[in-house]
Amino acid sequence: MTNTNVAANKPTSTIEDESSSLLRAWWMNKNLRYDVAMSSIILIINIAAIVYMITHKIPLNKADPALLILVVSIIFYVSFGIVSCISWVMAIENVRLASEAYVYGRIGHTSGFGIFLDLLYSISPHLALHFGLPCLLWFVAAMIAPCCPYLWKGLCKRVQELRDWWKLVNRPQSSVVIV
Template identity: 50%
Template sequence: MTSATMVHEAPSLRREWRMNGGYDVVMHMIIIILNIAAILYMRKHKIPLDDQLWGPLIDFTACYFAGWLISCAFWCTAAIEDVSLPEALCIAYIMGRVCHTLGFCIFLGLLYSISHRLPLYFGLPCSLWLLPAMIAPCCPCLWRGEQAWWKFVNQPPESADTIV
């Protein structure tokens, strides 16, 4: 008689968070709040927007909202059809990351108008988050290996039984 053990594996919470729309919603909210706070600070203290930043900020803002709409459309399509289409989720995920980068560039531009040193103080520490966040979508092969790696790490150590 053979026995079989069936193990139900649920996807990790980190993967679920990363691959659903929750991460995008939170990041968009954080970026929008930061940008609104910078704009309100500039208006309260009557700080003008730097003349060289008008064009790039308008371009980045237009691309940010266009990408945000595309990302939302793909997330909603995947949620309504209840089908995890890898192409749709991948496009939504990458568009979300591009939008986060554009939103952060808008924030750095507003900080540059407030003080020329502020973007440096915010930009360098935040680049530690930004670089891995932008590189990760380009390496889906790492995601596939991640689950196998943690299975290997979490398995109990093998014990050798000596039969005499």
């Protein structure tokens, strides 16, 4: 019994090179995901602050100069939010627009966070102080530092040096006990 037809009976496999679709590549962009998450968080905390002010009947002081800052922040937040959304939608086909959309989103997030701090100040100056100062550290780390990569790299290097020093200081020391 000879089996000369074994090679002819083997199934052949075809490998297709499928690259991901434009929409999938767009959605996997980390900056888009960050923009969506931050926009959602800022929108939620601003709505929560407004609802708190409405339910507790806390008025905005019309003579307060912070009202002008609030109005300007709202204008920036809405306008840059709309431009960011339009840029992200256009970035589906033109990937170069993603970096511009990211910058517009950052400006919008900064304005939205300014709105939140102004609303907190209207609720209670102490609340704005106790919440605003710790958030300022987050603000510098998350919003401003990535825009200044050289400053950020230097800060990261310094933090790593401090970690290494702390590990050295906390390393258990061997001791010799003579009995």
